[in-house]
Amino acid sequence: MNCNEVELLFAEAIGDELDASHRASLHAHLAVCESCRGEFEGLSKTVTGMKTIDPPSRLSVERIGDRLVIGRSLHRSGRRMQPVLWAACRYAASVLIAFLAGYTLHARLPQVNAPQPLDSAPARSPGHHGVSFESALVSAHMHNPAGSGLATGLKILADSRR
Amino acid sequence: MKEASPVEQFARHPGIEFQPYAEKVYGWAYRVLGRHDDSLDVVQDVCIKWVQQCAKQAPDHPGGWLRRVALNRSLEMVRSRRPGALNSEQIGEVATADRHGEALDRAALRDDIAAAMETLTDAQRGVLVAKVYDEMTFAAIAEEMGLATSTVKTHYLRGLRAVRDRLKKRWTDWESL
Numbered sequence: 001m002n003c004n005e006v007e008l009l010f011a012e013a014i015g016d017e018l019d020a021s022h023r024a025s026l027h028a029h030l031a032v033c034e035s036c037r038g039e040f041e042g043l044s045k046t047v048t049g050m051k052t053i054d055p056p057s058r059l060s061v062e063r064i065g066d067r068l069v070i071g072r073s074l075h076r077s078g079r080r081m082q083p084v085l086w087a088a089c090r091y092a093a094s095v096l097i098a099f100l101a102g103y104t105l106h107a108r109l110p111q112v113n114a115p116q117p118l119d120s121a122p123a124r125s126p127g128h129h130g131v132s133f134e135s136a137l138v139s140a141h142m143h144n145p146a147g148s149g150l151a152t153g154l155k156i157l158a159d160s161r162r
Numbered sequence: 163m164k165e166a167s168p169v170e171q172f173a174r175h176p177g178i179e180f181q182p183y184a185e186k187v188y189g190w191a192y193r194v195l196g197r198h199d200d201s202l203d204v205v206q207d208v209c210i211k212w213v214q215q216c217a218k219q220a221p222d223h224p225g226g227w228l229r230r231v232a233l234n235r236s237l238e239m240v241r242s243r244r245p246g247a248l249n250s251e252q253i254g255e256v257a258t259a260d261r262h263g264e265a266l267d268r269a270a271l272r273d274d275i276a277a278a279m280e281t282l283t284d285a286q287r288g289v290l291v292a293k294v295y296d297e298m299t300f301a302a303i304a305e306e307m308g309l310a311t312s313t314v315k316t317h318y319l320r321g322l323r324a325v326r327d328r329l330k331k332r333w334t335d336w337e338s339l
Contacts, residue, residue: 011315015293046326050294053272055192
């Protein structure tokens with residue numbers, strides 16, 4: 001077997017499809033031909049190197065499938081939605097802080113000589129001189145349900161303190 | 163007329179299943195990209211193209227079609243992220259590697275393989291991946307790709323030589339992997 005003939009067997013030999021008789025002939029040639037041996041070993045090493053790159057074995061088809069479905073709604077759109085979600089969280093936090101601040105302020109301020117701010121404000125409880133925070137919110141809601149909210153309530157409360 | 167969305171197309175052709183190929187597509191992408199999330203992106207993109215293709219005409223050889231599309235999409239992603247540093251996933255690999263630097267070697271090896279694959283034709287790349295990673299026989303690859311077996315072997319050796327030339331300098335590193 002000469003070098004050209006041997007080279008025709010490289011693909012099958014490296015691809016592990018070479019029959020025993022041809023394999024013997026190939027290795028007999030490689031034992032005496034340094035050039036072919038170098039070429040063969042180089043190509044074999046290349047396959048070995050490529051095979052060291054394995055995907056994670058822990059993944060199953062089902063998990064990939066789940067991710068395939070869920071991934072499109074969460075993974076990708078999640079990247080776009082992230083700023084919106086952060087904005088929503090910031091808004092919710094600011095409303096909560098405003099609520100707590102307003103409630104604390106209301107509890108600490110002296111409840112004397114508070115003017116009646118709204119015609120529609122509910123009746124005050126006996127001994128209570130200001131408009132309660134809760135009643136202000138209810139009043140705002142009754143007055144304008146679409147535009148009611150904590151901010152409106154706080155505004156009414158602030159007005160009631162003037 | 164507005165083209166139907168992939169979801170609409172999928173709804174019209176519910177019999178065509180991508181799921182059995184999902185893991186294969188992931189494997190092809192991961193071997194080129196080496197990143198879990200990027201590989202899943204490739205799976206998704208390939209799935210959409212698969213549905214669109216099936217809406218027109220189902221490929222005669224789904225495996226070959228998917229391999230070609232997945233490899234091309236993966237290489238597009240490789241090109242789009244160059245030059246790039248290791249991402250958090252790869253840094254995690256480094257941190258958990260038994261030997262420090264192993265993951266770096268592996269990432270470099272993967273990048274070199276991807277770079278070599280870019281220089282190949284679709285057919286050479288497809289044959290190489292089908293043989294090395296999918297462990298298909300030359301006859302099966304030939305049938306799938308509609309080529310002569312001798313042509314498949316030629317593609318295989320050319321592809322292998324291209325990768326070898328790229329990787330030669332790393333042979334000592336491989337032996338320690």
